[in-house]
Amino acid sequence: MATIFPNLSSAISRVNPFHRPSLYLKIRGFNKLGAQQGPLRPARSILRVSFKSLSAQLSSSNFNPPMAQTQNQLIPDESLVVLGIETSCDDTAAAVVNSNGEILSQVISSQAELLAKYGGVAPKMAEEAHAQAIDQVVQDALDKAKLTEKDLTAVAVTIGPGLSLCLRVGVQKARRIAGAHSLPIVGVHHMEAHTLVARLVERKLQFPFMALLVSGGHNLLILARGLGDYIQLGTTVDDAIGEAYDKTAKWLGLDLRKSGGPAIEKLALEGDAESVKFNVPMKQHKDCNFSYAGLKTQVRLAIEAKNIDAGIPVSSASSEDRKARADIAASFQRVAVLHLEDKCKRAIEWALKIEPSVNHLVVSGGVASNQYVRARLNEVVKKNGLQLVCPPPSLCTDNGVMVAWTGIEHFLVGRFDPPPPAYEPEDAMIDLRPRWPLGEEYAEGKSEARSLKTARVHPSLTSLIQASMKQQV
Numbered sequence: 001m002a003t004i005f006p007n008l009s010s011a012i013s014r015v016n017p018f019h020r021p022s023l024y025l026k027i028r029g030f031n032k033l034g035a036q037q038g039p040l041r042p043a044r045s046i047l048r049v050s051f052k053s054l055s056a057q058l059s060s061s062n063f064n065p066p067m068a069q070t071q072n073q074l075i076p077d078e079s080l081v082v083l084g085i086e087t088s089c090d091d092t093a094a095a096v097v098n099s100n101g102e103i104l105s106q107v108i109s110s111q112a113e114l115l116a117k118y119g120g121v122a123p124k125m126a127e128e129a130h131a132q133a134i135d136q137v138v139q140d141a142l143d144k145a146k147l148t149e150k151d152l153t154a155v156a157v158t159i160g161p162g163l164s165l166c167l168r169v170g171v172q173k174a175r176r177i178a179g180a181h182s183l184p185i186v187g188v189h190h191m192e193a194h195t196l197v198a199r200l201v202e203r204k205l206q207f208p209f210m211a212l213l214v215s216g217g218h219n220l221l222i223l224a225r226g227l228g229d230y231i232q233l234g235t236t237v238d239d240a241i242g243e244a245y246d247k248t249a250k251w252l253g254l255d256l257r258k259s260g261g262p263a264i265e266k267l268a269l270e271g272d273a274e275s276v277k278f279n280v281p282m283k284q285h286k287d288c289n290f291s292y293a294g295l296k297t298q299v300r301l302a303i304e305a306k307n308i309d310a311g312i313p314v315s316s317a318s319s320e321d322r323k324a325r326a327d328i329a330a331s332f333q334r335v336a337v338l339h340l341e342d343k344c345k346r347a348i349e350w351a352l353k354i355e356p357s358v359n360h361l362v363v364s365g366g367v368a369s370n371q372y373v374r375a376r377l378n379e380v381v382k383k384n385g386l387q388l389v390c391p392p393p394s395l396c397t398d399n400g401v402m403v404a405w406t407g408i409e410h411f412l413v414g415r416f417d418p419p420p421p422a423y424e425p426e427d428a429m430i431d432l433r434p435r436w437p438l439g440e441e442y443a444e445g446k447s448e449a450r451s452l453k454t455a456r457v458h459p460s461l462t463s464l465i466q467a468s469m470k471q472q473v
């Protein structure tokens, strides 16, 4: 297993600041128990934080911030205000969220035009687009929240996984703001953020729960046992479902300006989902892994067989041609989602064996904004006596809210980095984790074929946190 960390302990100390147990820590925005809880007004008090109690919470997998924060006598309220920055892929996003779960602002600058033009994300161009947009996006987020940088408690930013050129733009911006105002900084895992945003939406959602994360680059089934504690039940052996939606849309000549997924979802409503016979992937594999590369090939062959010309936009196609495209869109979507259903059914069995108290399945990530996906998965969870939690579409696709919220969750248990230097050179080494698994693979679900192919770059978030907790004992 390759790692680009010169030594693992430096990575761990970044995750866990408790290596100096008697430190006085300046935390803005916490009110002491019983303190006045007025309107939005970031507190400026310097508070002595009990590291022992925070460490104890860290070791409890059932800790559910921020609803039950009484053990350490800290009552977080709306005065903990965090800016979240997201630039891991093709959207430049920022948001301001408070510890009461109120979204004070949310701003996204999409690179949809670039995507439509180039048919995918070109890293160098995406980096330039982020660099052009980032200052304005962050400023707009602050303005909409009626705050300035000085009013923030912390800055949260996605540090991986994603395209490193793109991640760098967001992380540098976050560090500039945090450095200028002596703010702590929270490095966020993009897929954890897609998961935890469900706890902002559904405040009663407690660990343990399951999550299916479906986006352009990821297809993950996880068991969330606690904050930062995830078991990976399944992942994709090749492409993610969002990639299959995007390519199908491109080959069908659809309008890609809102990305391929929504275009397929809309056209599929006009088609017959049983008309084109596609095989459901990986039926013979008794695991929870996914594969969409083969389905993509099946779709491409079907499109070629029907002589569909992607050069002719669907809006200009004859009604017969349009119907043929709609049939393919609907048939593709049915089978793509059947694959999700199959694997979710098995994952529910596995998860209940590991944690019998699981009763929610979170479905998040861009593809989770699809109504057909939601409806079909709702049937699966209902049959298994679980409940579906699906964030609204604006919080399923990439956004800054999920990053800010995940930052708040980790901040509340003391996991953050100290403020960066006020003046940091542009070329300073910063911690980016382009390939960063969320949790460890469930032993029974390991796929030999994939383990050989997957060269991990970083230790998983969960393994880093577990290692740092062992250091505390």
Ligand code: KG4
Residues within 6 Å of the ligand: 089, 214, 215, 216, 217, 218, 241, 242, 243, 245, 246, 259, 260, 261, 262, 265, 365, 366, 367, 368, 369, 370, 371, 396, 397, 398
């Ligand atoms: O989570 P996300 O915004 O970015 C990544 O982290 O990848 O997901 C983007 C993906 C794209 O592949 C897009 O086509 C897909 O989510 N998507 C959808 C829908 N909306 C977005 N797929 C199917 N149906 C949708 N309505």
Ligand code: ZN
Residues within 6 Å of the ligand: 190, 194, 215, 216, 365, 366, 397, 398
């Ligand atoms: Zn995403």
